[in-house]
């Protein structure tokens with residue numbers, strides 16, 4: 498969907514991004530991760546031409562972005578940033594409707610879309626539609642920012658540290674929300690973060706950057722299990738790679754489906770990381786597993802947490 502070929506950007510003669518070649522596949526959740534100053538935001542902003550690249554080629558849906566009118570390009574690309582940037586004198590509904598208005602959508606369609614997005618992001622439309630940004634908490638503002646970026650049903654959603662500056666609980670809730678929305682809508686998303694946990698939780702594909710270059714890109718599992726360089730290992734090793742691996746899999750992937758157990762149970766879609774916590778908390782070596790209807794569907798053994806690798 499978005500392809501960079503040998504793309505560079507220079508500031509005062511220094512490369513902020515150097516000969517970058519990367520691919521953000523259609524429908525995938527791509528996360529640009531890396532240390533501060535590694536060129537993540539610059540890379541993201543080059544996609545919607547907030548920053549113009551100096552060398553190489555960027556293609557969007559098969560076309561060179563320089564061959565597309567900037568406004569047309571931006572209408573196809575939603576953009577959400579940490580500082581939110583809501584218009585302070587506009588209500589929540591007016592903020593969300595900004596791009597659909599520009600596109601002259603009929604009023605009815607705009608209203609329906611606004612309410613749909615508010616609902617999707619966990620904000621009761623009747624309660625929030627008419628509020629102004631200053632009447633919202635930081636987390637609610639971030640949600641409205643994401644709703645606004647999604648409003649005109651863009652092909653791609655770009656997010657630059659959209660959950661930064663939030664407390665851990667609200668941040669986790671919004672991460673769950675955006676992951677759910679991604680699965681629901683199958684939208685192509687490119688998100689920038691320097692948070693290792695966030696990258697691994699959200700990404701189908703991680704692009705790890707350092708000093709303006711891609712050091713490794715691929716499925717989170719591959720980066721954790723086969724780091725291409727000491728830098729990659731170091732980036733993830735700062736906190737418990739084993740536990741991180743567990744957070745990428747669910748109970749259903751390791752349970753023994755033919756067994757039944759009458760003791761404590763966990764849901765099939767719980768991550769193995771959470772299941773590990775339950776094992777330790779309860780002091781047990783087996784946990785029953787329940788399906789979506791709450792019916793027993795297998796047993797998870799503590800030993801199986803260290804079992805065979807899933808396919809990547």
Ligand SMILES: Nc1ncnc2c1ncn2[C@@H]1O[C@H](COP(=O)(O)OP(=O)(O)OP(=O)(O)O)[C@@H](O)[C@H]1O
Nearest residue numbers: 508509513531532533534535536537538539540691
């Ligand atoms: N407008 C600018 N003028 C000059 N230098 C810039 C400009 N924007 C970015 N840079 C430089 O380019 C490099 C990459 O910056 P960028 O913001 O893309 O990094 P980042 O990985 O997003 O960092 P962070 O996580 O700290 O936001 C940095 O060295 C930065 O100082």
